[in-house]
Amino acid sequence: MVRWKPGARERLQAAALERFAAQGFDGTTVAEIAATAGLTERTFFRHFADKREVLFAGQDEFERLFLAGIEEAAGSDPMAIVAAALEGATAFFPDERRAWSRARQRVIDADPGLQERELLKLSGLATAMTDGLRRRGVDPTAAALAAESGVAVFRVGFATWIGEGEERPLAEVLRAVLAELRTLVTTPQA
Amino acid sequence: MVRWKPGARERLQAAALERFAAQGFDGTTVAEIAATAGLTERTFFRHFADKREVLFAGQDEFERLFLAGIEEAAGSDPMAIVAAALEGATAFFPDERRAWSRARQRVIDADPGLQERELLKLSGLATAMTDGLRRRGVDPTAAALAAESGVAVFRVGFATWIGEGEERPLAEVLRAVLAELRTLVTTPQA
Numbered sequence: 535m536v537r538w539k540p541g542a543r544e545r546l547q548a549a550a551l552e553r554f555a556a557q558g559f560d561g562t563t564v565a566e567i568a569a570t571a572g573l574t575e576r577t578f579f580r581h582f583a584d585k586r587e588v589l590f591a592g593q594d595e596f597e598r599l600f601l602a603g604i605e606e607a608a609g610s611d612p613m614a615i616v617a618a619a620l621e622g623a624t625a626f627f628p629d630e631r632r633a634w635s636r637a638r639q640r641v642i643d644a645d646p647g648l649q650e651r652e653l654l655k656l657s658g659l660a661t662a663m664t665d666g667l668r669r670r671g672v673d674p675t676a677a678a679l680a681a682e683s684g685v686a687v688f689r690v691g692f693a694t695w696i697g698e699g700e701e702r703p704l705a706e707v708l709r710a711v712l713a714e715l716r717t718l719v720t721t722p723q724a
Numbered sequence: 725m726v727r728w729k730p731g732a733r734e735r736l737q738a739a740a741l742e743r744f745a746a747q748g749f750d751g752t753t754v755a756e757i758a759a760t761a762g763l764t765e766r767t768f769f770r771h772f773a774d775k776r777e778v779l780f781a782g783q784d785e786f787e788r789l790f791l792a793g794i795e796e797a798a799g800s801d802p803m804a805i806v807a808a809a810l811e812g813a814t815a816f817f818p819d820e821r822r823a824w825s826r827a828r829q830r831v832i833d834a835d836p837g838l839q840e841r842e843l844l845k846l847s848g849l850a851t852a853m854t855d856g857l858r859r860r861g862v863d864p865t866a867a868a869l870a871a872e873s874g875v876a877v878f879r880v881g882f883a884t885w886i887g888e889g890e891e892r893p894l895a896e897v898l899r900a901v902l903a904e905l906r907t908l909v910t911t912p913q914a
Contacts (some may be wrong), residue, residue, distance in 0.1 A: 613908050652845050654840060675880060679905050682876035690868045715869050717804050720911045 543581045550588040551634065554641040559585070559648060589638055590651065596626045597659050606664035612672045615662070615668040615710060616684035624705040627695070636696040660685045687711050731772045735761040740778040741824065746833040749775070749838060787849050789876045794856035802855055802870035804864045806853070807902060810874060814895040817885070826886040850875045851858065877901050 549571035553562040560718040564585055567579045582588050603619030627635065642648040663681035668674060694700060700707070739761035743752040754775055758768045772778050793809030817825065832838040853871035860863060881901040887892045892900075 574726060611911050613911060641879055649842070650844060653843060657843050675884065675901065675904060676908055678880045678883075679876060679901065680908055682879065683905065683909065686869060686872035686876060689872065690865060693868075700732065709866065710867065714865060715873065716909050717871065718870055719906050721801050721803060 535693045542571070542573055542577055546573065546578055546581055547588055547634070547682060550585060551637045551641065554589075555637060556651065559645045563716055564611055586648070586651070589641065589648065592626075593655055596623060597655070597662070599626055600659065601662055601666055604663055604670070610671070611674050612667055612680035613683070615670065615672075616680050619663075620684060620708050620712075621705055622711060624703070624708065627692075627704045629703060634694060635692075656685055656689065683715065693716065732761070732763055732767055736768055736771055737778055737824070738765065741827045741831065744779075745827060747800065749831055749835045760869065776841070776894075779796045779831065780845065782816075783845055786813060787845070788817055790849065790880070791852055791856055793862070794853055800861065802857055802866050803873070805860065805862075806870050806874035810878060810898050810902075811852075811895055814893070814898065817894045819893060822886060825882075827831070829886055836848060846875055846879065873905065877905060 546567060550562070550567045553566055553570055561587065564578050565575055567585060567588070568575045571578075582591060600619050603622040604615060607615040607618035607622075609615065609618075642652055660678075660681045663684060664674075664677045666675035667680060672680065687708060691704065691711040695702070695707045695710065696705045702710075703722040736757060740752070740757045743756055743760055746888060752775065755765055755774065757778070758765045761768075789811050793812040794805060796811075799805065799807035799808075804830050824878040832842055850868075850871045853874060854867045855865075857867035857870060862870065867884040877898060881894065881898040884890060884901065885897045887894070890897070
């Protein structure tokens with residue numbers, strides 16, 4: 535994959551976001567996306583099952599990377615495993631991807647059906663992380679809590695990363711959010 | 725409301741759960757629920773908009789109680805506010821309700837559409853909690869993290885509470901889960 539001459543897949547993704555932003559997700563057809571990219575519908579369907587897949591295909595790869603991190607992280611402390619997996623998965627979101635992620639989020643925020651899909655996927659990720667931690671011998675309650683906390687840190691951190699004016703890399707933002715969670719949870723309760 | 729002679733609403737809820745458990749959520753009609761309760765469909769619709777509402781009406785009340793807790797809790801520490809709101813909302817789940825909650829969960833776990841609805845409601849609760857914390861002056865990142873952590877503690881604690889053989893009251897379970905989150909998050913990262 536050569537950055538300065540994006541392939542069909544990247545052109546289709548850029549064209550889809552452009553159309554979704556201009557005329558809404560529901561108001562855009564695959565034919566229009568393909569035409570905007572200067573490609574055929576047939577090519578579109580070689581890369582994506584449908585127009586929604588353009589927005590979520592990347593997320594699948596990210597989830598696989600994240601879950602592989604849960605399997606491979608060193609040590610046995612559940613939050614250390616989750617933190618290592620988060621850190622590893624940030625490789626999927628280099629700074630070059632920030633503008634695309636920001637535009638994608640605007641499309642999703644404008645469509646309740648896409649928001650639901652996003653929520654369900656993140657919830658599925660938490661369940662898969664819980665299973666991964668349990669396979670590593672973490673007890674069920676700790677596994678569920680560490681997984682849910684990890685997803686919460688990712689959600690809050692990702693929203694910060696794509697915020698207007700934010701320039702820190704995602705890994706740095708996630709470390710800061712994790713530190714903030716630690717402070718929040720350990721402040722002596724009144 | 726007199727416990728030993730439940731009213732129409734309670735009879736309809738019990739009848740609905742019985743039917744859903746026996747023949748599935750999709751395979752049950754409002755007419756059957758009403759007949760099982762010895763009441764008319766007309767009475768059913770005075771209490772619930774549809775059969776799904778039988779499972780989720782209580783959740784609405786619980787959410788209002790929870791959010792009122794966010795508004796009214798003393799102090800300014802975000803997690804202390806969330807912990808106080810959790811504690812207050814447990815009044816909604818006395819031990820007498822445990823068997824009903826357990827049966828309800830089995831119905832929901834058996835139906836992907838109901839699972840989605842449950843997830844979306846909990847996600848909406850996290851968003852509403854975040855807004856409530858922000859109105860109390862908590863900064864956006866801390867508000868989102870405290871809200872998401874609170875919902876995670878509730879989910880994990882509630883699943884524990886309805887587990888077979890569990891006998892501790894919900895408030896006690898939630899305190900234990902919150903303490904476990906504190907331990908998890910503060911264990912020195914390797």
